[in-house]
């Protein structure tokens with residue numbers, strides 16, 4: 001269809017919901033890392049709570065993989081998702097290592113109600129009743145908020161302290177950026193052939209994810 005511009009659904013949403021998207025990816029917690037003003041107690045709080053979140057994220061990602069194997073004819077999707085699971089495996093090892101360096105006892109961290117709320121949301125979209133399109137779109141959004149947030153702390157002009165650079169690189173590195181772009185293109189392909197109802201539900205989830213991410217940063221900062 002030469003000459004006809006196709007709507008890329010995630011780009012439409014990113015434009016339409018730009019303010020809340022920036023609220024999630026340019027949050028004061030992230031800006032505090034970027035300008036070096038973050039306090040270590042907030043960082044440790046984030047670390048302990050995010051470890052709990054990541055453990056809850058694993059069954060969700062496994063459910064996306066299962067849906068891809070049943071609902072998608074694209075075997076390349078499985079490769080991307082397997083890469084995602086491998087990245088999560090590394091992420092969990094990284095959290096344990098970082099926690100031990102900083103003296104955070106992960107086994108005694110009490111999940112904050114905001115975290116529990118986000119984990120409950122994850123559980124709701126893990127359900128077999130949620131189709132592959134909605135699941136992969138949610139997965140793209142969750143990963144992308146971290147990628148965009150931490151990449152911002154590595155951009156030119158940032159004053160991220162050296163000992164936090166490894167954290168930022170975990171999600172802000174180019175490979176993770178490439179992986180998020182792969183998720184985006186799968187999500188957009190699925191959204192392009194989905195019913196209006198599925199697209200509308202995926203958009204509602206996208207907004208919920210942005211709100212949960214903002215709350216998660218607020219919790220980490222200790223402002224809630």
Ligand SMILES: Cc1ncc(CN)c(N)n1
Nearest residue numbers: 050053054142143146216
């Ligand atoms: C809250 C949150 N959102 C996203 C990610 C990226 N996997 C994370 N680790 N934690």
